[in-house]
Amino acid sequence: MGLCHAKPVKIPETQLDNQVINTENTQNLPNNLPQSNNNNENVKKTPKFPFYSPSPLQNWFKNSPSSVKSTPHRFLKGPFPAASPAKHIRALLARRHGLVKPNEASIPEGSEECEIGLDKHFGYSKHFVNNYEIGEEIGRGHFGYTCCGKGKKGSLKGVDVAIKVIPKAKMTTAIAIEDVRREVKILRALTGNQNLVQFYEAYEDDENVYVVMELCQGGELLDRILSRGGKYPEDDAKAVMVQILSVVAYCHLQGVVHRDLKPENFLFTSKDDHSPLKAIDFGLSDYVKPDERLNDIVGSAYYVAPEVLHRSYGTEADMWSIGVIAYILLCGSRPFWARTESGIFRAVLKADPTFDEAPWPSLSPEAQDFVKRLLNKDYRKRLTAAQALSHPWLSGFPDIKIPQDMIVYRLVRAYICSSSLRKAALGALAKTLTVPQLTYLKEQFQMLSPSKNGYISLQNFKIAVVRNATEAIKDSRVIEYVNMVSSLQYRKMDFEEFCAAAISVHQLEAMDTWEQHARRAYELFEKDGNRPIMIEELASELGLSPAVPVHVVLQDWIRHSDGKLSFLGFVRLLHGVSSRTFQKA
Structure with missing residues (x-):
């Protein structure tokens, strides 16, 4: 597509061993690239108190070369190559579709040999030629191409x-x-959905499958970014992000994860500046339940989430990709970049995007917080699409509709299965929430259609999902998960308890104000919920098995002076500690 004018990451030669240069991305680059003078490392703030926050990601890269700590600024001053998948992503996709050449090396993924006598009959209509005339090619993907066309009848x-x-x-x-x-x-x-490309019909013949869709003539979001000099003003970026988040929230509620979100996969319907944006290309999409993790590596290198590389991910991976898009929109540079695709992966896994260089200091604190909370490497701390739509950066934007959020169902289920002590701790934490956080929870609560006296039952959760269900929600088996949640035996909830149940401790922990939240919550817990507790009773509350040495692992949870839960124990309790946690320790 053109050249990428960018600052290279200086990587020692010893770190380039076994790397394969992606000539598709580098052969046209100019030799006189400006050198980065950003030698400062991003220093992470350490909390002033200990807290329990186990990483969900195993470090499978202990013996791999370490990456740079931060990514130098790279402006998109001109067209840059499409975000091609990294080598092993390409290899996996090639194996998936049987395109591996006889002597081509690929990552071993088990036996997936090409089958003889495959049934390639899809049951689609065979009257494509009678209904449409096909025109010139307008785009090409990994395993197909797109043409313009015109309807003949109907x-x-x-x-x-x-x-x-x-x-x-x-x-x-x-x-x-x-x-x-x-x-x-x-x-x-x-x-x-208004921000999803309109599907018309699928056809087939002996040679091809034809998917007929709405024609979007406004071009890719990527081209629009470049035509604007590489970045968007904040207000214009908000309009783009609201549309992207709206369609992704819609997909996630139905149990569909896109897995290849990038500017090239969003098209404008027309050349108009205020044209609607449409999501396209669901070729890599898949179904996923709220309690399920996918493990196949697919996506595009610049936008792939860390947990995808660790082969354990869900809908949160799409939110990382949206964070990368938001970063590009606002500052005109990629948050993670290197001269090789394996280098890009190391940056995604190890590096922190910079927010110190222009134009970030001149952008609003809300915009910076929005992007940072999407580009959190811990997927548990990342915003969901519905939460992102409720973020203060987007507050006041007209016609934002906050959809149901499936994370609420997961959190409520965990809350119901928690001990009474943890419920009391979460109740104290909920009382420290800010107005924007309460606004989001109130909207989620109202979507569950509470009774006149302000209560909901678990059956309300099922009714709310069925009301917004599509056929996809059945194929993704999300409806099974919702049925399981609604079948739990629990009393009715008012809004106050709902807030305690639907609060995400991990997401709160990602905020700069986490320490204030935790300290204030502990003060409230001391007054209302804290009481003397024996280590054996605490172990029972946590559901620890007799095999766990409770006196060793729980002794700093309880104050020796009065036998009450300590602040450290309180914070650990908020995170939902279990015996499995201690077995890992």
Whole structure:
């Protein structure tokens, strides 16, 4: 697509061993790239008190070369290459679709040999030629290409459309066939959201599958960014982010994770400056339940989340990608970059994006906080799409509709299964929430249709989801999860208890004000909920097994002076400590 004018990361030669240069990204780069003079390392603030926050990510890279601590500023002064997948992502996709050449090396992923006699009949209509005329090619992806076209008859007669053509010759594995089937199924199920490309119909013949969709003639978000000099003003960036978050929140509620969110996969419907934005390309999308983790590595290198590389991820991976897009929109540079694709991965895993260089100091603190809370390497601390729409940076933006948030269902389930002591601790923490946080929770509570006296039952959770369900929610088995939550035996909740149940301790911990929240909550807990407690009773409250040496691991949880829960114990309790946690320690 063009050149990338950027500052290179200086990596010692010893760290470049075994790296494969992505010539597609580097062969056209100018030789006189400006050198980075940013030698300062980002210093993370350490909290003034100990707290329990185990990392969910194992360090599988202990023997790998260490990466730079921060990423130098790289302005997008001109067109840059499309964010191609890193080498092993390409290898996995090639294996997935049976495109590995006989002598081509790839990461071993188990036996996925091409099958003979694959059933390539999808059951789609075979009358494509009768209904549409196909025009010139307008885009090309990994395993297909897109053409413009025009309807010949029916309601789409004379209407310009986009036609994605997927050759059956490239479907050489059962997985490749299932990917196509799932993409069509997802598009068909999710059609109806204003920021998702309109799906019309799928056809097939002996050679191809044809997916007929709305034609978006305004170009890619990436091209619009570059035409504006590489970045957006804050107000314009807000308009883009609201549309992206709206469609992603819609997908996540239905149990669909996109897995390839990037500026190239958002198109404007027209050339107008205020044209609606549409999400496209669900070829890598998949279904995921709220309590499920995916493990196959797919996506694009610049936008891939750390947990994807660790092969354990859910919908939070999409939120990381949105954070990268927001970073680019606001400052015109990539948060993670290197001259090689493996270097990009090291930056994603190890480096922290810089917020010290221009234009970040001139941007609002709310904008910086918004991006930082999306680019948190701990997926538990990342904002969901619904929470991001409720963020103070977007407050006041017209016509924002906050959808249901499935994280509420997960948190309420965990709360119900918690000990009475932890419920009291969470109740104290909920009383420290700010007005924006309470606003988000109030909206979530109201969507559950509380009774006139202000109470909800667990059946309200099921009713609310069914009200907004599509066919996708059945295929993703999210409805099974909701049924399980609604079947739990628990009393009715008022708004105050709902706040305690739906609060995410990990997300609060990611905020600069976390220490104030924790200290204030402990003060309230001391007055209302703290009481003398024996170590054996505490172990029972936490559900610890007899095999756990409770006197050793819990002795600093209780004050020796009066036998009450200490501040350290209180903070650890908030995080939902279990016997599994101690077994890992």
